[in-house]
Amino acid sequence: MTKLSELGPPNLGREPAAELDHFYVCRNCGQLVDRRDLRQVIWHQNPEHERLEFDS
Numbered sequence: 001m002t003k004l005s006e007l008g009p010p011n012l013g014r015e016p017a018a019e020l021d022h023f024y025v026c027r028n029c030g031q032l033v034d035r036r037d038l039r040q041v042i043w044h045q046n047p048e049h050e051r052l053e054f055d056s
């Protein structure tokens with residue numbers, strides 16, 4: 001499992017906007033992706049990725 005934090009820091013300066021509009025379900029792994037977080041978006045664009053492990 002790759003930890004989210006291993007992909008670098010999240011994008012700064014973005015609005016902490018209202019919730020669910022910003023999520024979509026990845027068609028490859030079925031995980032919920034936060035499209036405000038470019039690391040997650042890019043990660044899930046990889047056709048051979050596995051699910052991300054989130055820091056809790």
Ligand SMILES: [Zn+2]
Binds near residue numbers: 026
């Ligand atoms: Zn995915």
